[in-house]
Amino acid sequence: MEPKPEDLFNIGSKTEVEAFSFDPELKNRLRHLEQDSALEVKLQQREIVRKNELLGGMNDAIAVQLKDDGSGVLKLESREKVIDSYKKERAAYIVDKFLGFGLVPPTVIREFIGDVGSLQEFIVDTLELHSLMLFKYGDCDTIEQSRNQKLKVFHDYLNDFLKLLIFDYLIHNSDRHDFNFLFKEGRIYAIDNGFTFDDKNQLRLFMPDNLFASSAKYILSPELKMNLNKTLEWGEGKSLLREKFKILLTQKQIDTFFKRLDNLRSIINSKNIITAIYTAR
Ligand SMILES: Nc1ncnc2c1ncn2[C@@H]1O[C@H](COP(=O)(O)OP(=O)(O)OP(=O)(O)O)[C@@H](O)[C@H]1O
Numbered sequence: 001m002e003p004k005p006e007d008l009f010n011i012g013s014k015t016e017v018e019a020f021s022f023d024p025e026l027k028n029r030l031r032h033l034e035q036d037s038a039l040e041v042k043l044q045q046r047e048i049v050r051k052n053e054l055l056g057g058m059n060d061a062i063a064v065q066l067k068d069d070g071s072g073v074l075k076l077e078s079r080e081k082v083i084d085s086y087k088k089e090r091a092a093y094i095v096d097k098f099l100g101f102g103l104v105p106p107t108v109i110r111e112f113i114g115d116v117g118s119l120q121e122f123i124v125d126t127l128e129l130h131s132l133m134l135f136k137y138g139d140c141d142t143i144e145q146s147r148n149q150k151l152k153v154f155h156d157y158l159n160d161f162l163k164l165l166i167f168d169y170l171i172h173n174s175d176r177h178d179f180n181f182l183f184k185e186g187r188i189y190a191i192d193n194g195f196t197f198d199d200k201n202q203l204r205l206f207m208p209d210n211l212f213a214s215s216a217k218y219i220l221s222p223e224l225k226m227n228l229n230k231t232l233e234w235g236e237g238k239s240l241l242r243e244k245f246k247i248l249l250t251q252k253q254i255d256t257f258f259k260r261l262d263n264l265r266s267i268i269n270s271k272n273i274i275t276a277i278y279t280a281r
Pocket residue numbers: 055056057058059060061073105120121122123124126179180182191192193
C-alpha cells in the first residue's frame with residue numbers, strides 16, 4: 001500500500017526529533033532546564049545565617065552566608081527600584097541554561113522573612129573589568145589608553161564576550177555597564193541581570209568605545225555558531241523555556257524575547273556580529 005503523505009511527514013519529523021534527542025549536549029541542557037541543580041536547591045533551601053549590606057548599588061544587593069557552606073547575593077522585592085527585577089534575574093539565568101552558555105551564576109527565587117527575592121551564588125575571588133585591566137596591563141593615564149586596554153580585554157575574552165553580547169541582546173539588557181560582569185580563571189560571569197526583558201528601556205551592551213573604529217570584523221567561532229543554530233531548531237527546549245517563563249515574565253515580554261530569538265538566525269550568519277546585533281530590532 002502506498003504511504004499517505006501525512007505518514008511520510010510523520011516519519012520525517014520523528015527522525016528529526018530523534019536526531020536532537022540523541023545529541024548528548026542538548027540532552028544535558030534539557031535535563032538542566034527541566035530540573036533544578038543541586039546548587040539551585042541549596043540556594044533555595046539552606047538557611048541564611050548572616051547578611052551583609054556592603055554590596056550597595058541600585059538594588060541594595062545583600063551578601064548572605066548560607067548555613068554550613070555557600071554564599072549568595074540576595075535582592076529583595078521590597079527594596080527593588082524596577083518592578084519584578086528579582087524575577088528577571090531568575091529568567092536571565094534560565095535563558096543562560098537554555099543557551100548552554102554558562103555565563104550566569106545559579107540564581108533562584110526564595111523567601112526571606114516575609115519577603116521574596118532572587119538569590120544568586122556568590123562567585124568568590126573574581127575581578128571586575130578595571131581591576132583586571134590594571135592587573136594585566138598596568139596604569140593608564142589617558143582615556144585613550146583606557147579604551148585600548150578595554151579593547152585588549154575584549155580580544156582576550158572574545159568568545160565569552162560574543163556570548164555575552166548575544167545573551168544581552170536576547171534578554172534586552174539595559175544595564176551591562178563595566179561593573180556588571182566579572183572575571184575569574186579565564187571566564188566571564190554575567191551578574192546583575194534584573195534590568196532586562198523590557199523593550200521600552202534602551203539596550204545597553206558592554207562595548208569598548210573604539211570597537212567600531214577597529215578594523216577587525218567579529219565573526220562567531222564555528223563551534224558557537226553551530227551551537228546557536230542547534231538551539232534555534234530546538235523545539236523541545238523552546239517550549240520548555242516558554243513554560244518556565246510563565247511565572248516570571250509578562251506575555252508581552254515572553255513574545256518579544258522569542259521575536260529576538262528568531263532574529264538571531266540572521267545575526268549569527270552575518271559577516272560582522274557586532275554590527276548585526278546593534279542594528280537588529
Ligand atoms: N554573583 C556574584 N558573585 C560575586 N560578586 C557579585 C555577585 N553579584 C554581585 N556581586 C558584587 O556586588 C556588586 C553589586 O551587585 P549587583 O551589581 O548585582 O547589584 P546592584 O545593586 O544592582 O548594582 P548596580 O546598580 O550598582 O549595578 C557587584 O558589582 C559585584 O561586585
